[in-house]
Every structure is written in structure tokens, then in C-alpha cells.
Amino acid sequence: MARLPRLTLADQPHHVIQRGNNRQPVFVDRADHEFFLGLIGENAARFGIALHAYVLMDNHFHLLATPSTADGLPQWMQAVGRRYVRYFNDRHGRTGTLWEGRYRSTLIQTDRYLLTCMVYIDLNPVRAGTVTDARDFPWSSHGHYVGLRQDRFLTPHPLYWALGNTPFAREAAYAELVRGGISSAVHAALTDATLRGWAVGDEDFLHSLQKTTDRRVLKARPGRPPTSRSE
Template sequence: MKFAKDRRRWHSWLFEAKKRFGLRILNYVVTSNHIHLLVIDSGPDVIPKSLQLIAGRTAQEFNHRKDRKGAFWEDRYHATAVERNEHLIRCLVYIDLNMVRAGVVSHPVEWEMNGYNEIQNPPERYGVIDMSGLRNLCGFTDPEQFAEQHRQWVHEAINNGKNQRESCWTESIAVGSSGFIEETKAKLGIKAAGRRIAEQQEDRFVLKEEHAPYNAGFRNQMGLLSPENSYFLDVSLLDFAS
């Protein structure tokens, strides 16, 4: 999706998924070759139905315009469970800085198709982000106070060099405290066989996939992406590529 019109069409279908299925969106960024989407899983079928709509219609429109056939998306989406609290905030900022890390822009305000601009200047119509839900999850009630804090988080991350790629957000099954990771592994039950808990930082743990890690290679066989490896989550970071 190297053209802005394709990224805008993806965004329009994201809005449609919000209306049609009640998808609760917290943040997003649409790049030329992949997408990050932070959502609250509000029902067993909300995320898969939403992404089926978004990905399917985006592919159909592109193929029709280009008079082409075949797959548009290289693989299914990968979902990472993110614990609420500071881990959610870190994930929020990580998504904001995607195009800064890529060297395309120096600040997320310069990239049109991302959630940063909507969080800072919520539109009166056609907004996709659940602003009240996002504020509550981040511990804020006042919109202006949250917008200011959000700007500060991003500013500090850029100035302190904390905008490097962190594989935990796109290569893990879950990110959070040790208790959250243990709970996630327990809920997966037998499906968690072969998966290990790793401590990345003093206060950050991840549940990793031993044999089928998600990476930029997008191998054809990726066990952690299948429905059999899933359960109902509160907050998820979704990552899928085109």
C-alpha cells in the first residue's frame, strides 16, 4: 500500500468495522507494507470478523483497480495480548513511533495515516479511536490532560532514543507482568506446550513461541496464528503485512 489512496481505503474499512461489529480501536498505523492495530477484544468474533472485512475488501479493491488476481496479504495477522497499565502505554507509543523508526518521518505528526494525529485532534465525525476507552485504560479522565501526556510520552521517547524496534510487540504471544504472563499461559492450557516465559526487562515479561516465531520472513507455516492457539483477550496488538 505504497499509495496514500490505498492506505485511506484501508482506514475507511477500519471505520466500517467499528460501525458494523463494534471493534474498539485504541491506536493504529498504516504503512506501505504492514499495519499495527491496537484494539480491545470485546467479543469472541469481533476481531476476526473485523479483519476479514478490512483485509478482504482492501484486497478486492486493489486487485480490481490493478486488474490482478491472487493473494494480496502475504499471511494472516499475528495477535499479541498486552496487559493494561504501563505495558499498554508502551505499546501505544511504540505504534506511534513506527514511521519514525523507519526513518520516513521525524515525528508521527508528519505521517497522515496513524492514530497519533487522531488522538491529538479527535475529529467530530468519522473518528475510529475509542477515545474514552483509551483514556480510561491509560488512567486519565480529562481529554486535554491525556492529550498533553500523550504528546510528552512520544516526545520523551524520541529525545531519549527509545524509538528502537522492540520485537516483543510483534513476536510474542503476550507482553506484561509475570502474573499476567502466567495467567495467559494457564488460559492457553495444552496450547501453551513448548512456549516459554522470558524476562526482557525488570518489569516486562513475554510469552514466546519456541518453534514458530513471528518474524519479517512471514513463513508459510505459522502455528501461533491459527484459531486453535487463541482465547478471549482484553487487549491485543494486531500486526499483519501486505
């Protein structure tokens, strides 16, 4: 089956996953993490990307970002990916591919899923057993949003600002969201949609989104496609 073209729209949040080839490590030490964060921050500004959240696991990473143009996201990912491969191969004395094919992405409904996707991203190290508390993992945006540090390249989404009237209130409210977690069903839905390229949202959102693109935004139901009827 032919791959669907990526669904990328301006001014809409996108969840991105990129994995190492054969699940091999793509971050070995602190220098690798810091170099990659520098790349995504520098190129986010270059390509008009608002980066809301991230997590850098050993063999993959997640990003949540809103591009200001339809081609900003693929340009950003291409620039970051190519430069990082050159850096990683040179530094670690290796050759060949680093990534498991192209990055995967999905467009998400802002009001219903953006904060949920941030929580999903923050909890990756906890689900993997790397840490028991998201606050203890240094390579995610969680520390920024709960007041442990400042990541200058991040752009908090208006929904985060709406969590409270003061920094302390926002940090406490967001920390509570992460402590509450997400259901296994929501986790599976976000993962599956991102890997397969389907949009995530309710029926009204998906119906409205479909009007903006010829590319299907949701997996087709099994069976014969419905025939068109004149009105």
C-alpha cells in the same frame, strides 16, 4: 513446527500486524489509505471492536484493538482483509495474493503495555525514516491523540482518558509519552511477541492468563518440560 492457534480473548487489548506479500506495497496513494480506514472503522462497529490505535505504512499496518467477543477480532480481520484485496487488485490491475499469510497478533497486559504499544505504533514512521516527527505522518492515530484531528472510528482507551482532566492535558501528556519513546528492548519484545503469537505482560499477568486458555501464552523454556507433582 505446527502453527499455534491465535490467542484471542474478549475484552483484552490485542496488537495486530499484517504485512504485504514479499514486503510489497499494500497502500499506494491517499485513496488506498482512506479506503482501508473506512473498512476498519465500518467493520469495527459491525464486529464489536474498540479500535484504539493504528498506523498504515507502505507495506504493512499495525492495529491496537479490544474485541468484545472471542471471535470478533478474527471476523473483523477477515472481513477487512478480503474486501481490501478485492478493492486493491481491481483498482491497481493486479491479481493474486496481497498479504504475507495470515495476520499476526498478540494479547497485551493493559496497565503495563497498552500506552507503550500505542507509542510503539506511533513511532513506526519515525523508525522507518519516513518522517522525523510522528505528528507529520498522516496515516496513524497519533494525530487524533495529540489534537490535530478527530478520527471518529477510534475508541480511546480509559488509560488515555486518565492522562489528564481536559483534552489539552491528555493531548500534552500523550505527546510527551511519544517524545520519550520506548527502549529498543521493549520494541523488540513487542514485535517478537506479536509475530510469534505470545502474550506480553509480567509474570502475574501471564500466569493468570494461562488459567483462561489451554493454548500456551508464553514460549516454553528450552530443556525438558517439568514433570507434574502431586501435592
